[in-house]
Amino acid sequence: MAFSLENGGFSDALVILGAAGLVIPAFARFRISPVIGFILVGLLVGPAGLGALVPRYSLLYHVTISDPHSIEPFAEFGIILLLFSIGLELSFKRLWAMRTLVFGVGAAELLISGLIIGVVLHFIGQAWSGAVGLGLALALSSTALVLPIAGTQSASGRAAFAMLLFEDLALVPIIFLLGALAPNATDEGWSNLVNVLIRGGITIAVLFIGGRLVLPRLFAQAARTKSPELFLAASLLVVIIASLATAAAGLSPIVGALIAGLLIAETEYRAEVEVMTGPFKGLALGVFLITVGMRLDLRLVALNWELLLVAILGVMLVKAAVTTALVKLTGARTGTAAETGVMMASPSETTLIVMGVASAAGLILPSTASFWTTVTAIGLTITPLLAKAGQTIARNIERRTDALPPEAEVTAEGPGTVIIGFGRVGRTVADMLQMHGKKFIAIEADIDAVNAARRDNYPIIFGDVSRSELVDRLNLGRADALILTMDEPVLSVNLTRRVRGWVPAIPIIARARDWNHAAELYKAGATDAVPETLESSLQLSEAVLVDLGVAMGPVIASIHEKRDQMRKAIQQAAELDREPKLRRTRVGEAAPEA
Structure with a gap:
């Protein structure tokens, strides 16, 4: 059966598919809802738009809805x-x-x-x-x-x-x-x-x-x-x-x-x-x-x-x-x-x-x-x-309402554990700390996430940790640990380096996107860097082994062993990357004496 371009239904189908192929990526590129794009396409190619010109310009028949x-x-x-x-x-x-x-x-x-x-x-x-x-x-x-x-x-x-x-x-x-x-x-x-x-x-x-x-x-x-x-x-x-x-x-x-x-x-x-x-x-x-x-x-x-x-x-x-x-x-x-x-x-x-x-x-x-x-x-x-x-x-109403619990404050005796970033990862960490009776405070730059956390009675502060004055308020010298959960690789590395310079003894546990990001965090001074890919692969391995009938005890032991091996490999890679820089620094220092 041969299709003819004079077939109204076939022509309409081509217009619709073409519109979908253009509207969705184009409007997504500018973060605009494709809903508006499709309606504008209908307005453009419909009987009140270009369709009205078909009797005068017959070529428009193929790009309009007949x-x-x-x-x-x-x-x-x-x-x-x-x-x-x-x-x-x-x-x-x-x-x-x-x-x-x-x-x-x-x-x-x-x-x-x-x-x-x-x-x-x-x-x-x-x-x-x-x-x-x-x-x-x-x-x-x-x-x-x-x-x-x-x-x-x-x-x-x-x-x-x-x-x-x-x-x-x-x-x-x-x-x-x-x-x-x-x-x-x-x-x-x-x-x-x-x-x-x-x-x-x-x-x-x-x-x-x-x-x-x-x-x-x-x-x-x-x-x-x-x-x-x-x-x-x-x-x-x-x-x-x-x-x-x-x-x-x-x-x-x-x-x-x-x-x-x-x-x-x-x-x-x-x-x-x-x-x-x-x-x-x-x-x-x-x-x-x-x-x-x-x-x-x-x-x-x-x-x-x-x-x-x-x-x-x-x-x-x-x-x-x-x-x-x-x-x-x-x-x-x-x-x-x-x-x-x-x-x-x-x-x-x-x-x-x-x-x-x-x-x-x-x-x-x-x-x-x-x-x-x-x-x-x-x-x-x-x-x-x-x-x-x-x-x-x-958002404006929530900001002005008095019904929310007050913003958390850092006390003189210290904040306990500090969690920077309070998305799904930060909330999970906070829940685990609460379960074990550990004191903590969270910092988040998204006001909607802050209001949601305050409604659920989490101790949280609204602020941007890229500003040094906010970090100064956190009293990290008396903190038990610093946990970085935000999905901003550059900021997490910079913050790790800055805090490690101020507070050499504080444990810094950071979320990493992958192995390379984890190595960067270790070089910056992180105590532990947890790549998302590492943990997902270990959880997948655990589920597979249990489903295959392996006893839970040996599975957990092997998972812990593998995690330690992979972390040591990342740390060693970070150390090897750091050593040439140290040698270059020593040569540069020795040059004036020669």
Whole structure:
């Protein structure tokens, strides 16, 4: 079968793949979210951009999207894969623990925001039925954009996820509600809603039970073949079947995708599935963002910019205020609540779906739907900027709050052990010192890490150790030891050399990137330098030997012996590198006497 460049679908596919190949690396180079890049590509190549010039310049046909609606199914598939990946990050236990957030805060956020927006729209001339539809549509927030930015591990990410999850679950009832409110609707609209909820509940129960029984066996068989293609096919098959099942029951296919992810997350194949499906999710999400950009018409924006600005700001202020207040009521910190509120302020990709249903049902005029579609597209475009603004606002609030424990102080009797750098490595070291009752104090230059540590009651000081006045405050002459955990090789070597010159007897234990960095630290005066590659290889060796049946005692003894051998080798290399410099120094000193 021969492909022709006149084939619209083939031309569109080339444009999409080319956009992905250019946007992702280009925007990553400048540390800008590719979300904005994909939306700008959609604006550029869509019918309101270069696509409008195709009748005059036919060559532009090959670099524009000829039919925006032809790529919408790919965009929907991207949303499905996104919800599937979210399910992979969860577990039933974690989801159950979040039930109050999901069905309490999530429901309250959607209903209160929708009610306020709907009332305002009614008082400016929109009929009640249309105001309800628009209010609920605009109250939705973007799962596709917010979760990849916020994640599900941070406090703001967990709160956002709970609300977004409820919105995704509520999407189908909202659609049926709008159908029941349509001017030509009958009582069957309400009965259909009840029937869908019953069928959906039964379908979800069947998926849970069947998934628990079938999925472990399915993926075990796929894993035995050692074929990545078969494993990927099995993963996509599970997503498609679950999505089709919930769609057939009248629910949204994204509910099925989320359930599929949850079920696979309970198996031992979660990580492998996540790696396999990751590229598909990213590409399909990019297609969705391109379709968002195509909905923007800069000429209409220029003509109505004042109304659009008022509408966007009004929607965002209402949603940000309601979300912030509700998250704060759950006991979250003010900074976390504000960050969540700002991040959730813009409308959603599902807003477009709900407005389409409201327009088809006759609840709102096509012109009204077009105006709010533009508002939604602009809101989606600025979502990454809102996320950055939320982080900045939260950081400023945390700096000013009095609720954090006070900054640690170095006492006259000494700080105990000093830990410089308080990332994941520094925290682990601190936990081990606490476990054994050893006094310590930490220093970190990242204010977010400092605030997080202070909330957890770690004794920590905010500051940059590249400044000598801060190091002077640490009273290292009375310290028990100095531990350097920061991932800054040059600074750690310089600091080791400086401290060793001041305090010759203090033990200095430093994190090293590799053998060469460890040798540099030994030359600078470190007591111990621990290369990350050394420890990871020893841990891997320990796990292999134990799994092969070797007794734990001899394994631990051999690991310690090997560690000592490798450290001595690094120290000897450092000494050999140092000796020629010493000899050159002696020759230089002897020269004047000759």
